[in-house]
Amino acid sequence: MIDLRQISSLKKITEKGSYLLIGSMVSDRKIESSRLIKEKIPLIAAVANNIGDPQVRNRGTIGGSLSHADPSGDWGPCFLALRGSAVAVSVKGKREINSDHFFTGPFSTALKEGEILEKVMFQIPSGASGYSYIKIERKAGDFATASAAVQLSLDKQGRCSYIGIGLGAVSDRSIRAVKAEKKVVGKQITDDIISEAAESGSQETDPYDDMIRGSAEFKREMIKICIKKALTEAYKMAEGLS
Ligand SMILES: Cc1cc2nc3c(=O)[nH]c(=O)nc-3n(C[C@H](O)[C@H](O)[C@H](O)COP(=O)(O)OP(=O)(O)OC[C@H]3O[C@@H](n4cnc5c(N)ncnc54)[C@H](O)[C@@H]3O)c2cc1C
Incomplete structure (x- = not known):
């Protein structure tokens, strides 16, 4: 059993060039209330606001939800609409998985054994x-x-x-x-x-x-x-x- 909660680098929301990067352990509550997200990609904040109730949003994370891959989850449609990508990390290194290839079936993803989801990346819409x-x-x-x-x-x-x-x-x-x-x-x-x-x-x-x-x-x-x-x-x- 591996607990990711103490890894602070997985809890960051950052802007890099024309992308927003959201660490896998960022809670739905933090996303819902992030000024940066509301300003750059407000769809993400709006989706977070639709998840469960405040208790669920305080505990649930974007990375946990995407990795869990519930077909009825709220993050999946958002991830796909924005054509985001997931960064997977393992002892072998990192790789990017495009949202179109991330969900492979009910409660199944393209993450391989030994990999964790490090962060998700979204291009900031322009115009x-x-x-x-x-x-x-x-x-x-x-x-x-x-x-x-x-x-x-x-x-x-x-x-x-x-x-x-x-x-x-x-x-x-x-x-x-x-x-x-x-x-x-x-x-x-x-x-x-x-x-x-x-x-x-x-x-x-x-x-x-x-x-x-x-x-x-x-x-x-x-x-x-x-x-x-x-x-x-x-x-x-x-x-x-x-
Ligand atoms: C009462 C209730 C109501 C809910 N309502 C909604 C709702 O309306 N909409 C919605 O979308 N969701 C809803 N959820 C789901 C919730 O928002 C969480 O997304 C879900 O419970 C996963 O929680 P978690 O983020 O703590 O991940 P965990 O429970 O910790 O993990 C889920 C799975 O993903 C794996 N995992 C976690 N993090 C990673 C990672 N970084 N890399 C690789 N694998 C990882 C874990 O091993 C586990 O298999 C609800 C949940 C509850 C309990």
């Missing part, structure tokens, strides 16, 4: 950008029934220059809605495009029927609502800044 995290939950503090994290940027002509859509609780792992992103990127965003992306994102999911949070069909409908709302909010925010 007119907006974000949103929409989580449907049965009751306050619950894991998601369905959730969508959206990060987007607009170019000077108002076209979408970056879009990341990460989905939670609608597959055996957190997933990126790649086809939905393709409906939006490079375009002037309209209500029709948002609806098409939400439909497409819902088709990319593979939820399972569950006695507690509902049927697969219900979750597919819920994720459509999450994507639509998150895209609309993120776009409005970015448009307000452009």
Whole structure:
């Protein structure tokens, strides 16, 4: 049994060039209240705020949650939407794992035996950008029934220059809605495009029927609502800044 709590280097939040680096042992509470994170990548703070309740956020860490890889966890969709990367460390050295390759199945990651997650890295969005995290939950503090994290940027002509859509609780792992992103990127965003992306994102999911949070069909409908709302909010925010 190895306790990582005394390793102070794993508890740091730093800015390096155009990246934010968050140590694996940084608590959700510290992330939620970090001025640097709120200023540079507010989506991350917003996601932290959606996790469990204050007690859970005081104990839970971003690295523990990502390594645990719960398909309904809140960090997965955020990690994917921002196309972050994970730095794994072992006695053999370090390696970077892109978010697209991090989750390998339910409660499974690309971390190998002997490796720990040292930190996660996120590129700081530039230009007119907006974000949103929409989580449907049965009751306050619950894991998601369905959730969508959206990060987007607009170019000077108002076209979408970056879009990341990460989905939670609608597959055996957190997933990126790649086809939905393709409906939006490079375009002037309209209500029709948002609806098409939400439909497409819902088709990319593979939820399972569950006695507690509902049927697969219900979750597919819920994720459509999450994507639509998150895209609309993120776009409005970015448009307000452009
Ligand atoms: C009541 C309750 C409600 C919750 N609600 C939510 C919620 O709404 N949304 C949500 O996303 N989560 C939720 N969680 C999960 C919680 O936020 C934590 O993420 C989770 O419990 C993991 O806790 P931890 O960070 O202390 O990691 P640990 O429990 O210490 O570790 C989890 C796993 O990851 C491994 N691990 C930990 N750190 C590393 C590392 N650096 N490198 C490699 N492996 C590592 C451990 O060995 C273990 O297998 C909830 C948990 C509880 C108990």
